[in-house]
Amino acid sequence: MQTYLVGGAVRDALMQAAGDGDRDWVVVGATPEKLLALGYTPVGKDFPVFLHPITHDEVALARTERKTARGYHGFQFHAAPDVTLEQDLARRDLTINAIAQAEDGSLIDPFGGQRDLQAGVLRHVGAAFEEDPVRILRLARFAARWPHFRVAPETLDLCRRMVEAGEVDALVAERVWQEFSRGLMEAAPGRMLTLLREVGALARLAPELDRLWGVPQPAEHHPEIDTGAHLLLVLEQTVRQQAPLPVRFAALTHDLGKSLTPKDKLPRHIGHDAAGVRLVKRLSERWRVPSDCRELAEAVCAEHVHVHQSGSFGAEAVLRLLQRCDALRRPARFAHLLQACEADARGRAGLQDRPYPQARRLASALAAALAVDSATLSGPLLAAGATGEAIGRVIQQARLRAVADAIQVKDDSAGAPYAPAP
Missing domain, CATH: 3.30.460.10 (Beta Polymerase, domain 2)
Incomplete structure (x- = not known):
């Protein structure tokens, strides 16, 4: 032995x-x-x-x-x-x-594994590789982990043949998510997408993502123009942020709706945010994505345009945005939502270091709204026999005043807001 x-x-x-x-x-x-x-x-x-x-x-x-x-x-x-x-x-x-x-x-x-390590090559061992479609995902994940490694041409050809033979279609959801989620946390997650596209696997596993390549965006706001290229830049920003998995998955799926934009509304993609939510739901269900990742992704898809535009919002619009995002109950998740939106705003060619004051402004507004002591406000009203609806209006007005004060301070100390287009 x-x-x-x-x-x-x-x-x-x-x-x-x-x-x-x-x-x-x-x-x-x-x-x-x-x-x-x-x-x-x-x-x-x-x-x-x-x-x-x-x-x-x-x-x-x-x-x-x-x-x-x-x-x-x-x-x-x-x-x-x-x-x-x-x-x-x-x-x-x-x-x-x-x-x-x-x-x-x-x-x-x-x-010859030592030889390939020294040469920086990802190469399959032999014919057994094609018997397990999970290995395509593992290969893509390793490519994301070591972006300086190249994939052997014969290995890419083998992966293409496996996809054409329908092997990828037989993958179970749990294994797809397991490998994909690990790949999102690697040093270059965009390379995982690039490799899967190159061998045809992304179109089988996530057609909602694959369709983003070739979709144009307005050049004045997206110098990279192509939506797929933008997605890769956004993922780079999440690595730069050292963002957790829910933020990276939200960044991955935030623009899915751009594949549905009618031709007469290209390249501005009006309404792509709301349209994309059902695609996020569909992909999440197919991959059985955990609830923390799924819920954040849906919120980011629905609200990222409004977060970008929020630099010009008054107190009422800011408070409505916070409430739609459930920020008062889930402030930690809202911080992740802002992180994903910032990655989106900076995931544009040449704009990687552009300021994103919206995040600080909204974070200040949320802190002010959370500081309102609803128990102190509601106590005397309850004693006086006020209804729940009336108490709610009082608390809402107090939060509105707190938000107005907070964003006024931010606006006084900042310049003109930068509002990236979708």
Whole structure:
């Protein structure tokens, strides 16, 4: 029985890069019974995976795979003492992930992973790659993680053939979201979209996104003109902000409505904000996006134009905007909404460092509205027998005065508001 460290831990050590801390191991020459006798805990349902009795690292028996049906689950696994390490490594996705390290520290690299690491190449190991469509998403995610790596032409061709064969259509929603959400948090999330478009996968997985490329926007506000190009710049801004996942997903989907704009309203896209909400809902349902990401994305899609224009809003319009965004109940989410809107405003060619005073103005207005003590106001009114509607009007007027004072201070200290067009 021999034990080898495999996969990302070996790759990251060779790259001198910080990994996620997970260490995966492969055991050659063992059986499930032998591992159980040594105190390992079984956790795998589809194939023999165990937890080490001391370190709790995942340990898998060396195995081979055989494709039996389309999709992620269409595999039959064979794990036995006679399966070799090289056979196990041959089923892995990329050469840089198919390097093993023995207990004495020596490396086993039958597919040239070290060479590809040095050359900065993402290359599939072999024919097993095309049997698992999730690997297209993993490839796109790695491309987003290491933007200086190039993808081998033969690997791109293989991905295209997989898409044409309908393999991507069989992906389950949970795996799509798992890989896509991880890719959004990488160093260059736009590269994930670019690669998926290049092989035809984005049109299958998210046609709402794919249709944004080739849609024009007014050049005076969008020097990049193309809506798809704008989307990539907005994602760059979320990386610059070190934004959390909900903000990045909202940035990804904020302009979906521009694919629906009637020809006679191009390139200004009047009404694209409201029109896009149903597309955000549709994509979120298909991918089973978590509620925090879905709800923020819907709010940003619906309100980002109004947030951009809010520099010229009076107190009443500002308070209505805050209430539509549910900011008084969910101020932390509203801060994320402003972050996504700022990424949108700055995600334009040559305007990456343009000021965005709307965010500070609205944040000040919200702080002022939240500072109104509704309990203190409502107490005497309740004692006097006032109705809930009457009390609500009093609180609303108090908030309106507080917002008016707050934005007046901001307006007095700022210059003319910058209002980027949608």
